[in-house]
Amino acid sequence: MKGRSLKGFILSNIVPIIFLVFAALAIPISGLSYRYLFQEIITRLSRDTFLVLALLVPVLAGMGLNFGMVLGAMAGQIGLMLAVDWGVVGIPGLLVAALIGTPISVLLGFLCGYIMNKAKGREMVTSYILGFFMNGAYQFVVLYCMGGIFPIKSPQLLLSRGYGVRNALSLAGIRGALDSLVSMEIHGLSIPVATFIVILAFCLFLILFEKTKLGQDMRAVGQDMVVADGAGIPVERTRIVAIIISTILACYGQIIFLQNIGTINTYNSHEQTGIFAIAALLVGGATASKANIVNVFVGVLLFHLMFVISPTAGKNLIGDAQLGEYFRVFVSYGIIAIALLLHALERRRVRIARMKMENESVV
Amino acid sequence: MCSFGQIGKVIERFGWPRLIIAFFLVALFASAPLVNVRIDTSLSDVLVRVGMNGILVLAMVPMIQSGCGLNFGLPLGIIAGLVGAVTSMNFSLQGFVGFFAAILIAIPIAAILGYFYGWLLNLTKGDEMMIATYVGFSSVAFMCMMWLLLPYHNPLMLWGFGGSGLRTTISLQAFWLQILDKFLSFHIGNYFFFPTGSLVFFAVVCFVMWAFFRTTTGTAMMAAGSNPQFARANGVDVDRMRMLSVVMSTILGAIGMIVYEQSYGFIQLYMGPFYMAFPAVAAVLLGGASVNKATITNVVLGTLLFQGILTMTPSVINSLLKTDMSEVIRIVVSNGMILYALTRKEQVKKR
Numbered sequence: 001m002k003g004r005s006l007k008g009f010i011l012s013n014i015v016p017i018i019f020l021v022f023a024a025l026a027i028p029i030s031g032l033s034y035r036y037l038f039q040e041i042i043t044r045l046s047r048d049t050f051l052v053l054a055l056l057v058p059v060l061a062g063m064g065l066n067f068g069m070v071l072g073a074m075a076g077q078i079g080l081m082l083a084v085d086w087g088v089v090g091i092p093g094l095l096v097a098a099l100i101g102t103p104i105s106v107l108l109g110f111l112c113g114y115i116m117n118k119a120k121g122r123e124m125v126t127s128y129i130l131g132f133f134m135n136g137a138y139q140f141v142v143l144y145c146m147g148g149i150f151p152i153k154s155p156q157l158l159l160s161r162g163y164g165v166r167n168a169l170s171l172a173g174i175r176g177a178l179d180s181l182v183s184m185e186i187h188g189l190s191i192p193v194a195t196f197i198v199i200l201a202f203c204l205f206l207i208l209f210e211k212t213k214l215g216q217d218m219r220a221v222g223q224d225m226v227v228a229d230g231a232g233i234p235v236e237r238t239r240i241v242a243i244i245i246s247t248i249l250a251c252y253g254q255i256i257f258l259q260n261i262g263t264i265n266t267y268n269s270h271e272q273t274g275i276f277a278i279a280a281l282l283v284g285g286a287t288a289s290k291a292n293i294v295n296v297f298v299g300v301l302l303f304h305l306m307f308v309i310s311p312t313a314g315k316n317l318i319g320d321a322q323l324g325e326y327f328r329v330f331v332s333y334g335i336i337a338i339a340l341l342l343h344a345l346e347r348r349r350v351r352i353a354r355m356k357m358e359n360e361s362v363v
Numbered sequence: 364m365c366s367f368g369q370i371g372k373v374i375e376r377f378g379w380p381r382l383i384i385a386f387f388l389v390a391l392f393a394s395a396p397l398v399n400v401r402i403d404t405s406l407s408d409v410l411v412r413v414g415m416n417g418i419l420v421l422a423m424v425p426m427i428q429s430g431c432g433l434n435f436g437l438p439l440g441i442i443a444g445l446v447g448a449v450t451s452m453n454f455s456l457q458g459f460v461g462f463f464a465a466i467l468i469a470i471p472i473a474a475i476l477g478y479f480y481g482w483l484l485n486l487t488k489g490d491e492m493m494i495a496t497y498v499g500f501s502s503v504a505f506m507c508m509m510w511l512l513l514p515y516h517n518p519l520m521l522w523g524f525g526g527s528g529l530r531t532t533i534s535l536q537a538f539w540l541q542i543l544d545k546f547l548s549f550h551i552g553n554y555f556f557f558p559t560g561s562l563v564f565f566a567v568v569c570f571v572m573w574a575f576f577r578t579t580t581g582t583a584m585m586a587a588g589s590n591p592q593f594a595r596a597n598g599v600d601v602d603r604m605r606m607l608s609v610v611m612s613t614i615l616g617a618i619g620m621i622v623y624e625q626s627y628g629f630i631q632l633y634m635g636p637f638y639m640a641f642p643a644v645a646a647v648l649l650g651g652a653s654v655n656k657a658t659i660t661n662v663v664l665g666t667l668l669f670q671g672i673l674t675m676t677p678s679v680i681n682s683l684l685k686t687d688m689s690e691v692i693r694i695v696v697s698n699g700m701i702l703y704a705l706t707r708k709e710q711v712k713k714r
Binding site: 118121347 | 435483486487488489490492493494496497498500501503504505507508511512527528633641686688690691693694695698699701702705706
């Protein structure tokens with residue numbers, strides 16, 4: 001009995017276990033000090049966890065991995081740009097950015113949810129393309145409208161031609177605002193306590209949210225839309241709300257991410273957000289239909305551990321850092337492919353089981 | 364009143380986005396002379412680009428027809444094409460010998476890759492498009508490592524100064540640059556160039572596809588796509604048909620890539636093929652295809668429209684507005700087209 005449960009545990013957590021083994025092998029090869037690794041992990045946990053949290057609600061509502069979270073990231077960046085323009089620094093700067101980002105996120109989240117409702121059964125690919133599409137709209141707004149239609153006060157934000165935001169913006173007054181608000185040093189490792197408090201607060205919020213009426217509705221919609229509809233749950237509205245929540249969280253997550261990084265790559269910072277957050281969640285053992293907070297933390301830890309070690313490990317092993325870098329890219333995409341494959345196989349299994357059940361009930 | 368209704372129906376069938384883009388293209392051509400953009404140069408550019416991209420767009424057709432959806436995994440075929448091209452160049456093969464050697468090397472590789480890809484897509488019916496996207500992405504990332512490691516040795520293709528691995532861009536100057544474009548090509552005036560070879564090659568491949576869908580196998584493939592249960596009842600092996608369509612799409616992708624390269628003049632390795640599926644998907648949809656139906660006419664029309672927009676927006680819009688909006692227009696048009704196709708009601712499969 002015990003042996004079987006161990007086997008079950010390994011099988012259902014195969015992805016994180018593979019990554020753990022990989023890390024265990026690659027850390028000695030990379031030759032990086034444990035102190036350096038711990039510091040990197042702490043930094044990256046504080047930087048990226050929030051973004052990954054944004055993915056949980058749509059999974060609960062059965063909408064898969066929300067590739068549309070880049071919409072929230074764009075909203076957050078627009079908020080930060082305006083905060084920088086208005087010269088608001090420190091924590092107020094972050095709050096202003098979040099305040100501006102929230103209504104934009106609600107709007108974009110509504111749009112995303114509406115479109116995903118029109119493409120039931122292929123939400124993921126649709127939200128993925130929507131991310132690309134809105135990237136075009138974002139470029140239009142930021143590159144052509146800002147400084148023109150939307151006034152921007154400070155000329156150092158703008159391109160020399162007088163409108164359009166520069167490619168890279170320094171967040172000098174905002175950099176580390178949250179990280180350094182309350183920070184501790186333990187054995188020479190600096191820990192951004194305030195950031196972790198925010199992250200934990202939202203974890204708590206998500207746990208409590210699942211217990212609310214709305215959270216339960218989402219779970220029901222995620223299990224079976226037809227049954228949920230029969231039970232009087234407004235399916236489409238619930239799905240839209242799930243995406244709106246996800247988009248707002250992604251917006252805040254991107255603001256936390258960028259205050260840690262300290263610069264905005266105006267036209268690139270958001271592009272990788274979705275891919276990395278999703279890869280991290282999947283590395284943590286989640287699937288497109290099942291994800292929890294443990295997956296988030298384990299995933300961010302393992303995925304970013306690999307980020308840190310694979311270039312140096314690749315260099316020491318084959319003498320080429322570029323190879324390690326490509327390996328890392330390959331793993332982040334490969335892991336999503338494998339996780340999606342497992343998800344599809346699971347869906348097929350459920351479908352076949354259901355068909356069998358229906359056939360039996362007919363007989 | 365009746366005629367209004369009929370016009371409405373025609374528009375409905377043609378689709379609003381397609382109509383808007385067609386009008387947009389006509390407007391671009393109409394306003395070209397006002398901003399001193401030569402129409403004959405533009406037309407010639409469009410034709411060159413059609414020859415260049417046509418087969419990549421055609422690679423969408425078999426998979427759409429067999430019910431596998433839009434082939435976002437096109438990079439897999441593109442990679443086969445790249446391996447073929449690089450291998451042919453490694454042996455310093457030039458001219459038509461080099462070009463056809465590249466194709467001959469690429470086809471079996473594409474067939475093998477396509478076989479695995481098809482097997483994967485058969486396992487994941489209903490979720491093909493998302494899987495396809497990531498199969499494409501991860502194969503591109505995997506090949507990034509391979510370009511560094513594979514034992515190619517022609518110094519024209521390697522990093523100079525003792526670096527290892529292939530360069531990111533390799534010029535075709537010394538090999539088979541524009542071998543098809545220039546074949547039987549002719550000029551009209553100083554500005555109009557007609558790339559006969561590429562267009563004839565495209566036409567031949569289109570014709571082969573057209574003929575294929577009129578054979579028994581082709582009909583069976585279409586049946587497998589439009590109504591799997593019905594096809595199965597009539598003795599069609601649906602999984603085998605889907606597999607065949609994926610292999611065909613991948614091979615077409617490989618050939619399409621080699622044709623693209625000879626016209627473009629450079630081979631782009633590493634992350635080069637990463638997003639190449641999206642323009643091809645957008646083009647076939649723009650031509651009137653949907654997620655589960657595509658014809659050769661859709662391919663030709665779509666490639667013309669899409670490449671027309673891509674050619675005309677930089678020159679005309681830039682001169683009109685004095686700013687480079689073409690990138691934004693390209694992103695919005697191509698992804699908007701894909702979104703439109705994904706969200707159309709009638710296409711939502713029964714669950």
